Amino acid sequence: MTDGRTRRREDTRQRLFVAAVELIAEQGFSATTVDDIAARAGVAKGTVYYNFESKTVLFEELLRHGIGLLTADFRAAVAGLPPREALAALVRAELGYIRRYRAFAQLLLSEMWRTNREWQQTLRLLRGEAIEVIAETVRAGVASGDLPADLDVRTASSALFGVGLVVAVDWLVFQPDRPIEDVQEALLGIVRRVAQT
Amino acid sequence: MTDGRTRRREDTRQRLFVAAVELIAEQGFSATTVDDIAARAGVAKGTVYYNFESKTVLFEELLRHGIGLLTADFRAAVAGLPPREALAALVRAELGYIRRYRAFAQLLLSEMWRTNREWQQTLRLLRGEAIEVIAETVRAGVASGDLPADLDVRTASSALFGVGLVVAVDWLVFQPDRPIEDVQEALLGIVRRVAQT
DNA sequence: GTTTTTGTACTGACCAGTCAGTTTAGAAGT
DNA sequence: ACTTCTAAACTGACTGGTCAGTACAAAAAC
Numbered sequence: 001m002t003d004g005r006t007r008r009r010e011d012t013r014q015r016l017f018v019a020a021v022e023l024i025a026e027q028g029f030s031a032t033t034v035d036d037i038a039a040r041a042g043v044a045k046g047t048v049y050y051n052f053e054s055k056t057v058l059f060e061e062l063l064r065h066g067i068g069l070l071t072a073d074f075r076a077a078v079a080g081l082p083p084r085e086a087l088a089a090l091v092r093a094e095l096g097y098i099r100r101y102r103a104f105a106q107l108l109l110s111e112m113w114r115t116n117r118e119w120q121q122t123l124r125l126l127r128g129e130a131i132e133v134i135a136e137t138v139r140a141g142v143a144s145g146d147l148p149a150d151l152d153v154r155t156a157s158s159a160l161f162g163v164g165l166v167v168a169v170d171w172l173v174f175q176p177d178r179p180i181e182d183v184q185e186a187l188l189g190i191v192r193r194v195a196q197t
Numbered sequence: 198m199t200d201g202r203t204r205r206r207e208d209t210r211q212r213l214f215v216a217a218v219e220l221i222a223e224q225g226f227s228a229t230t231v232d233d234i235a236a237r238a239g240v241a242k243g244t245v246y247y248n249f250e251s252k253t254v255l256f257e258e259l260l261r262h263g264i265g266l267l268t269a270d271f272r273a274a275v276a277g278l279p280p281r282e283a284l285a286a287l288v289r290a291e292l293g294y295i296r297r298y299r300a301f302a303q304l305l306l307s308e309m310w311r312t313n314r315e316w317q318q319t320l321r322l323l324r325g326e327a328i329e330v331i332a333e334t335v336r337a338g339v340a341s342g343d344l345p346a347d348l349d350v351r352t353a354s355s356a357l358f359g360v361g362l363v364v365a366v367d368w369l370v371f372q373p374d375r376p377i378e379d380v381q382e383a384l385l386g387i388v389r390r391v392a393q394t
Numbered sequence: 395g396t397t398t399t400t401g402t403a404c405t406g407a408c409c410a411g412t413c414a415g416t417t418t419a420g421a422a423g424t
Numbered sequence: 425a426c427t428t429c430t431a432a433a434c435t436g437a438c439t440g441g442t443c444a445g446t447a448c449a450a451a452a453a454c
Contacts, residue, residue, distance in 0.1 A: 026314075027227075158372070165363070170355055
């Protein structure tokens with residue numbers, strides 16, 4: 001199963017992911033060339049096409065991989081917690097994820113609200129999966145009375161997701177010196193306020 | 198000054214701005230070709246280069262123009278108001294602007310947190326100008342005691358700017374059916390909460 | 395008669411994707 | 425063990441197309 005071949009190949013794909021995510025976060029998908037990605041990953045261009053069908057597919061698989069990790073973090077964070085605590089745990093999980101995968105978060109923020117791109121459908125779907133975890137928590141809170149009954153679940157969930165993203169990335173890009181605890185506190189405050197509207 | 202020639206030229210530039218902003222909001226700067234922009238504006242390619250030095254300069258002037266309007270709206274909104282009301286007025290102004298110049302807002306959201314692009318310096322500068330208006334209001338509020346003294350002016354101002362942008366664009370892209378008053382209410386609630394931290 | 399726009403044709407750089415050939419891991423034969 | 429064989433993994437020069445920017449003569453607007 002994990003013989004030398006598969007491990008080697010998995011390693012190559014991982015290096016390509018890392019190279020691609022960094023370059024695309026900095027420059028965007030279109031401005032990033034396959035040659036750049038190959039060079040940064042330390043492989044030949046042909047290797048990119050041996051491992052991925054096309055530049056677009058590479059990016060789609062990258063999105064799937066990255067958001068998959070985020071969704072898993074979300075699920076782990078809320079497991080077994082009552083609604084209000086689960087909501088706070090989600091905020092902490094999102095921030096922790098963004099700190100760990102800074103470049104991916106930056107990339108998401110830049111590409112999330114685009115329209116008319118080939119991979120846009122994929123991204124929408126994946127965004128939906130991540131937000132669904134938040135939505136389940138919000139829904140449970142509304143049902144149990146822990147959260148206000150008139151809260152629009154879908155809107156609140158996507159707003160929560162987006163606000164976390166923008167505040168954290170803004171912090172990473174423009175205020176990297178500020179301690180993360182402040183950011184987390186500000187975000188938790190925001191969430192608490194929205195949950196009472 | 199505003200003779201026929203200048204007005205005609207100004208009109209051409211305006212049409213090019215509109216075409217460029219829509220295409221770049223949808224696809225990004227790199228994926229948008231000068232031929233596309235000219236075609237959408239209903240103008241020959243040569244006209245683009247008669248009116249602008251290069252594709253990059255066109256984009257930079259577009260950014261200057263768009264953020265200039267936003268900054269002017271901000272200044273008009275806060276004129277003569279006490280800090281807390283001024284803050285609410287800023288939120289309303291930002292939302293109104295985003296509704297009017299939807300594509301530009303989408304473009305800003307996508308390009309704001311990029312690094313390593315030629316025009317990135319320009320964008321940072323302009324972002325600073327817009328945020329400075331917010332910062333003046335926040336600073337005045339802190340000085341007069343209307344806002345908490347321990348509020349970090351720079352951070353609060355940029356967070357306010359970013360949150361408004363992401364919530365509004367998310368609304369435009371994913372929930373266009375939802376009434377804008379809801380969005381405005383949610384935002385005002387958020388701002389009130391942050392102002393008390 | 396001067397400024398602005400048009401239309402078309404062109405150049406040179408760049409870039410996604412291909413492919414014939416090379417290297418490598420490890421299975422099979424002795 | 426140790427050679428031989430094979431398929432998987434990787435390489436990098438090459439191709440065909442795309443696109444920013446140029447050139448310029450003729451037309452339209454003022």
